[in-house]
Amino acid sequence: MAVMRLRPNPAVSNLRCSRSGQEHPADFSRPIGLCRCCPAPGKPVAVEYDTEMVRARLDPASPFGASGTGLWRFAPLLPVLGVPPEYASDVGDTPTVRHDRLAEEVGVELWVKNESGNPSGSFKDRGLAVGVALGAACGARRFCLPTQGNAGVAACLFSARVGLPGPLVWMPEGFEGSSYHRACALFGGEVRFVGANIAAAGRQMRAELAAQLASGEMVDISTFFEPGRLEGKKTMGLEIALFFGAIGLPDVIFYPTGGGTGLVGIWKAFTELVQLGLLPPAARLPRMVAVQSSACAPVVRSFERGLTEVEPVVSEGTIADGLDVPGAIMGHGILAVLRASEGGAVAVSDSAISDAFARLGRAGIGAGYESAATFAGLEELLASGAVRRGERVLLLLTGSHLIPLGKPER
Numbered sequence: 001m002a003v004m005r006l007r008p009n010p011a012v013s014n015l016r017c018s019r020s021g022q023e024h025p026a027d028f029s030r031p032i033g034l035c036r037c038c039p040a041p042g043k044p045v046a047v048e049y050d051t052e053m054v055r056a057r058l059d060p061a062s063p064f065g066a067s068g069t070g071l072w073r074f075a076p077l078l079p080v081l082g083v084p085p086e087y088a089s090d091v092g093d094t095p096t097v098r099h100d101r102l103a104e105e106v107g108v109e110l111w112v113k114n115e116s117g118n119p120s121g122s123f124k125d126r127g128l129a130v131g132v133a134l135g136a137a138c139g140a141r142r143f144c145l146p147t148q149g150n151a152g153v154a155a156c157l158f159s160a161r162v163g164l165p166g167p168l169v170w171m172p173e174g175f176e177g178s179s180y181h182r183a184c185a186l187f188g189g190e191v192r193f194v195g196a197n198i199a200a201a202g203r204q205m206r207a208e209l210a211a212q213l214a215s216g217e218m219v220d221i222s223t224f225f226e227p228g229r230l231e232g233k234k235t236m237g238l239e240i241a242l243f244f245g246a247i248g249l250p251d252v253i254f255y256p257t258g259g260g261t262g263l264v265g266i267w268k269a270f271t272e273l274v275q276l277g278l279l280p281p282a283a284r285l286p287r288m289v290a291v292q293s294s295a296c297a298p299v300v301r302s303f304e305r306g307l308t309e310v311e312p313v314v315s316e317g318t319i320a321d322g323l324d325v326p327g328a329i330m331g332h333g334i335l336a337v338l339r340a341s342e343g344g345a346v347a348v349s350d351s352a353i354s355d356a357f358a359r360l361g362r363a364g365i366g367a368g369y370e371s372a373a374t375f376a377g378l379e380e381l382l383a384s385g386a387v388r389r390g391e392r393v394l395l396l397l398t399g400s401h402l403i404p405l406g407k408p409e410r
């Protein structure tokens with residue numbers, strides 16, 4: 001099968017190190033990895049655009065210039081062009097729904113954005129659609145990544161769509177035979193199992209594949225190890241701004257935080273829209289709230305201590321697989337967004353997540369444990385007064401209820 005011919009967006013002006021702020025040239029002649037300005041292994045870099053070029057390419061007939069269907073309707077603000085419809089026209093554009101019945105229970109104006117309609121069942125499709133496309137446009141021949149589940153599935157799905165060999169996927173021990181494992185295999189991935197969580201799996205992967213990673217034979221598409229996944233997750237923020245444009249952005253957005261790509265991405269979208277003049281400079285942007293499981297809450301603990309980097313924790317293990325992420329390579333970026341938005345971070349227990357999952361179910365909302373954590377987090381912040389009655393609140397529901405329901409009872 002031929003690899004899709006994709007090309008970089010000429011409106012990309014440069015890359016920028018998220019830690020040092022140093023500008024780097026946008027070199028697409030080989031896959032983009034971590035920065036080289038910070039101590040090894042480097043820090044995440046982000047793509048930046050020429051505002052004038054983007055503005056010239058926006059479709060004047062539609063708000064924010066979005067045209068077409070799926071993720072690439074935001075093409076002027078994505079790093080790769082030339083993407084055919086079958087690649088990602090079914091990704092994104094997920095429903096944002098006002099939920100008055102559930103709102104009555106908690107006393108806020110409650111909205112949910114449900115990501116479970118994405119082709120592999122979670123919001124990970126957004127990031128991997130763009131990450132795989134950008135890698136392929138830069139000559140990547142095969143990807144590898146450690147995963148706590150959904151990201152691995154999405155990486156396999158988009159590798160299949162772009163015409164590359166299935167990725168090498170590293171999952172924690174105990175995930176053998178899981179729905180994640182089977183879905184990766186379905187889309188052509190090759191899965192290995194090691195360690196207790198994604199951090200351990202990632203360490204082992206980088207040790208075993210050191211030679212292939214160094215030679216470029218294998219490209220590491222882990223969370224924030226390349227800039228495409230961030231750009232894909234950014235589309236959630238573009239959609240939120242587009243949807244709420246007429247009625248006003250939410251006061252608060254609750255985001256279930258593992259690696260934090262979506263949280264940083266949503267904020268990047270708002271920032272770019274302000275730069276483009278598509279959001280007023282004085283727009284009251286939402287307070288961003290990171291929700292984690294108290295069994296694994298590195299972002300919450302570091303936020304509470306006033307740190308500027310996230311200090312890794314030892315995870316006790318959580319039912320919410322996507323939140324079982326004991327460190328965050330973009331911790332500095334996550335904490336900066338929480339503070340810039342005057343938001344916060346909240347940890348909720350696994351039993352609160354379980355209860356919230358059941359309550360969402362009774363309200364007719366199918367969403368996974370990570371998503372349920374946002375509802376538990378909302379209740380926690382209502383109790384503390386950090387969220388006030390009557391505020392407009394958006395919960396990011398990141399994946400399908402079928403994923404936890406497909407796991408054995410524990």
Ligand SMILES: [Zn+2]
Nearest residue numbers: 017035037038
């Ligand atoms: Zn750097």
